[in-house]
Amino acid sequence: MAKPVRRRSPARRRLRRLQLRLTAAYTLITVVGLAALSWLVIRTDDRARQDAEYDEMRRRASVAASLVYYEDDRIRLDGLDDDDATSGTPQILVLERRPGGDPVTVFRGRTEQFAVPAGALWAVTRTAMDEEEPVRAEARDRAGEPVHLLAVPFYHDATDEVAGAAVAVGDPEYGAAEHRSLVLSLVVGTGALTALAALTGHVLSGRSMRPAWQTLEQQERLLADAAHELRTPVAVMRGSVEVAASSPDGPAAHLPRIRRAADRMADVVENLLTRGRLEADVDVVRAEPLRLDQLVEEVCAELPDGGR
Structure with missing residues (x-):
């Protein structure tokens, strides 16, 4: 003989639905808070990564600009070959202004990671020379990959006029592996904390009810x-x-x-x-x-x- 099925009363069903709603609300609030915090951490880390890259680019370009000097009205670049600032990445290029024409590349670092079109180098060099201060720019190399550019102007020793600029070419993927690892850790941690929040919310809502x-x-x-x-x-x-x-x-x-x-x-x-x-x-x-x-x-x- 089959046993009669005991159905829950409407009051019990309403209490159960209320507990589920409280659990869902607690979980949703936790998810929103963790998502906002994770977005802030990811954005801050990405900005810090870019700032660190630009700081290294500025340091190398400033060192390269300081090593350029003039002798008998001729540019001298002998100090660049022996300095660590011009080797490795970011890549360093030196462009000199020529009367009535575009800047000419007179020095390239030993490591050439990106083949940047001349037009992009001329544009950032002219801007740095006109403004007489370091200038940042975004460009693409000949393969279509994005690159960062930072130009630091240098001066003619005899006339104290802007004579050209040292340009640092940076890689946007600098520190990207660590950044992706941080993003993955945040995603996994957020998922685990969300599950824990759902369980905790269910237990707390049950105790409160x-x-x-x-x-x-x-x-x-x-x-x-x-x-x-x-x-x-x-x-x-x-x-x-x-x-x-x-x-x-x-x-x-x-x-x-x-x-x-x-x-x-x-x-x-x-x-x-x-x-x-x-x-x-x-x-x-x-x-x-x-x-x-x-x-x-x-x-x-x-x-x-x-x-x-």
């Missing part, structure tokens, strides 16, 4: 006990009415039994109400003496035919 669950269980027990306690006086009244209907003595002889059953029902209702108030901490329990023999006599007297 525990009084509601206990109240609901008390109400369900109270209703079950009420149904059980009221069956006896109702059965007594129904039996007394049926007996009175078929009795030759008439209903008057059975009225006392019906009245006692009604009083018993009133006592049951009052007891149930008192129990409900006690479970809700409204009333204080008061102990009273009880005669079990009298209780048995009252119950037997309520039964049809005096309990015989």
Whole structure:
């Protein structure tokens, strides 16, 4: 024989949905906070990475510009070949202004990582010479890959006029591996923390709703006990009415039994109400003496035919 399926009451379903909503809200708030924090960390790290690259480019270009000098009105570059600033990356190029024409590349570092078009080098060199200060620019090499440019102007020793610029060519992928590792760590950490937040939110919402669950269980027990306690006086009244209907003595002889059953029902209702108030901490329990023999006599007297 199949057991009947016990369905949850609407109140229990509403409490369960409320717990799930609280869990979802707690998880969503955590996800938003972690996402905003992760975005801030990633953006800050990316800016710091770019700033570190530009600082290295500025250092190398400034050293290269300081090593350029003029002798007998001719540019001298002998100090560049022996300096560490012109080797490795970022790559260093030196462009000199020529009267009536575009700047000419007069020096290239030993490491040529990117083949930058001459037009991009001329543009950043002219800007640095016109503004007489370091200038940053973005460009693409001949393969279409993005590169960073930074030009530092240098001066003619005899005239103190801007004579050209030392240009550093930087790689946008500088420090990208560490940056990607940081992003991956943040993604994994955010996912783990989100799962932990969901579990914690579910547990906390369950604990916060525990009084509601206990109240609901008390109400369900109270209703079950009420149904059980009221069956006896109702059965007594129904039996007394049926007996009175078929009795030759008439209903008057059975009225006392019906009245006692009604009083018993009133006592049951009052007891149930008192129990409900006690479970809700409204009333204080008061102990009273009880005669079990009298209780048995009252119950037997309520039964049809005096309990015989």
